[in-house]
Structure formats: C-alpha cells, structure tokens
Amino acid sequence: MLKMSLVGHQSPPFFRRGPTPVARLLALVALCLVMLIADLRFRYLEVVRQALSVVTYPLQMVAKAPVDFVRNATVYFATLVEVQVENADLRRSQLEAAQRLLRFEHLERQNEELRRLLGMARSVEIHSVAAEILYDAPDPFARKVILDKGAHHGVVTGLAVVDAYGMIGQITRVYPVQSEVTLVTDKEQTIPVQVERSELRGVLVGGGKGLLEMRFVTADSDILPGDRLVSSGLDGIFLAGLPVARVVSVEPDGEAFLRVLGEPLARVERAVQVLVLGRATPAPPRPLPSSALDLSADSVESGDSAGEAKPE
C-alpha cells in the first residue's frame, strides 16, 4: 500500500537537484576553458563580447559617475597659481609651435608640388580625433587605458594614439563612446619601426617592464644608443614617421643578434590629452600570392614563356 502511494508521485522539490554538483562544476569549468582558449588564442569571441557589452553598458555608465564626479571636482578646485603657471607654459609652447607651423605649411605646399612634378602618389591623408585618457583599464594584467572617444566619434581599432612627444599606444577595442588603448609598454604590443638615422627597419615589442625591445636586429646593423625609432608605416595601419622610442642600450645577444632596448619618447604612463591618428583612406591591399607572375631573370632573357623556365 505504501509502495503504491509513492509510485504516482514525484519526489519533493528538495530532493530534485539535477546533476550532481561535481558534474555541474566539471561542465562549467570545461565551458570556461573553451571560452578562454577561443578568446586568448584565436580571438573568436569579440562578437559575444560586443553583444554582452550592450547589456552591461548602462550599469557601467552608472558606475563610473562617482569617479567622473571626483575627477571634475579636483579640476574645479585646482588653484589659481597652478592654472597661471600652466597658462604661461602653454603660451610659450604655442609660440614655438606657431613658428614651426608656418614653416611646415610652406614645406607641405612645396612637398605637394614636388610630388606632382615627380608623378608620385599623393601623401597619405590623416584622420585624427582628439581625446582624453579617462582612467587605467580595470584589467590588472595588461597595460591599457580608456579614452573618452569611441565609435560615435570615428575611432576604429588599429589607430595609433600619440601625445605631444610620440606614440603612446594603439586602439585595441572600441566601445560606443569609449575606447581601449593598449600602451606601447604592454607585453603584447608590437610596432614596426625604423631607425631614423640609418633607416634600418625592425619590430619593437613592449617588454612589460617599461622598456621596449627591438627584436631580430642582426649584429652588423647600424644602430647606436641615442638613435630615435619612428614608426615605419609598413603595417599599413600606422602612419609612417611617428616618433616611438629612443635607443638606450645596444648589447650583443649571442653571435648573430643585438639586444636593443629603448625607452618610449611619449609620456606613456602620464599623458592625459592625446590624439588618435590614422589613415583617412585604408592602405592599398596586399597582393595575393596567387596573382604573382612567375617572371625570373633568365626566363626573360631567353625569351621563354613564363612558367616553363627551368634551371639547368
């Protein structure tokens, strides 16, 4: 009789707990690991991140209100003396800049004229957005900062961010009205550069300790402490000629290579007012390997058709 009464009934809710906690733990941990690998290794999850950030955005705006308030309050209570000193500094630097600007306009016209005479391509037009650094990014594992301009103001990923002295970083993620800059000192930030004096090309990598390291410099290269490194623009993203770093030490690293360390020229950790710079038009696309013509020197000389030339 007791057995009969139990058959028709479900167990009370207290005993229905679904899969065991260990099973749920393993499933969720596996899901997290898959997401981590997809994000850190392959960057597949940017779409999911954008979609979820629509949900979190209002809460984030509310959360940053007190920080904005404190920041505005400190600006409001800046003393008169500080403002006067700063104002005098700015007047002086503006006067210096004005002189150079006058010459610059003249040179630019001249450059345009010469390029036209030589039949060269026009120099790259610049797209720039003035922005302000709001705060350090909350992620303590990377050197990133947040700017107050975002997709609404024309910021896109990949643009260079400079202050008055040189490059401080690159836009790596864009939100509607904010964007995230990875600083040049971040461990994963890479910039194609050129030594200004000798035009030697190379790749600059953030060391993570505040210094930058120029990689794969062969031992016979012409590079000295004190050389300025500027962006080479070979990536098709950065503008050429933006100052990035000054070489502080050149040491032999094994037989074949040099260990070149540089310090950033820009005030990477202290800048507040910055400029986001990029090309107004995208760089021409790279040629595809499949469209390469098989023209070698001996095939041209002997008059053979392309593709049939064989070495002896």
Place this chain on the structure above:
Amino acid sequence: MQPTHRSNRILQPARTWFIYLSLLLALGFTYIPTGRLPGVPDWMALVLAFWCIREPLRVGMGAGFVFGLLIDVGHGAAMGQHALAYVLLCYFAGVLSRRVLWFPPLQQSLHVLPLLLLAQFIMVAVRLIGGAEFPGWWYFGSSLTGALCWAPLSFLLLLPQYQPVDRDDNRPI
C-alpha cells in the same frame, strides 16, 4: 541589537529579488573604474560567496558563471577568466556552507579568505599561461580587504531577513 550567528533559527528566508538585487549591486560596485588602486575588494566574489554559503540551493555555480562573464565583458578581461574563478569559488563555498555558519563572523572571514585567494590565484594562473605579465603581489591585497569586509557585509545582507514576519511593537528585535 547586534544580530549574531546564534540567531539563525529566527531568520526569514531570503527573498529571491533581494538576492539578485544584491548581486546586481555588487556587479555595479565592481564596475567602478578604480584603476590600479591596490586593495579594492572584489565585491562580486564576496557577495557570491555570501549567498553560496547562506543559500546553497538557490545560488550556485550557474550564477557565478553568468556574473563572472559579465565582469569579463565589463573589465575587458579575457572571456571566461572571472567566470572560471567564480565557478570554482561558488563550488567550494557550497561545499563549506554547512560548516562556515557554525562560526562567529571573524572566523567565518578566515574561511572566506582562502576562497577569495583561490579565485585570484586561478585568474593569475590563467592570464600568465595566456602570456600576460604578472601584476605584482599587491594584487592579492584585495583578498585581504575582502575578508575584512566579510563581517559588515554579511550583517548588511542579513538585515532584510531579520525583519519579523508580522509587525509587533513589543518584539525585541
């Protein structure tokens, strides 16, 4: 009157809307951009641990996963970094839940400290494997301040449950 751990018997059950409101508030507090200020407690981990210990049948690893993911998105961290840490935090908080509540608040916070440290160690391990740089030892300071905040926070989160079922002016608490 100061409620103590001994007054568990007369607590009202926690309301579901209050649980989720407190989790959302913790999410908001975690979103406050404090930059590199050392020792800011991880409010989300604290509130999740609190509910996993108090209500292990209603808040568990699923909540840890969802709120961890929201923090990953808001902080621009690696997707799944906080989620993984909070899932493990919630699991161990659930395991400890029957034991922790027998202790007074100070000793409860000594139980919570290793949970918070575990979550942080997992995040550091994940990011170091992913190639990031070590943020420095001050990073773990937020677990210490978090453990210090445990007693006042659990008092605040228990306040709604201390209300009497029916209003009685002569009731002492």
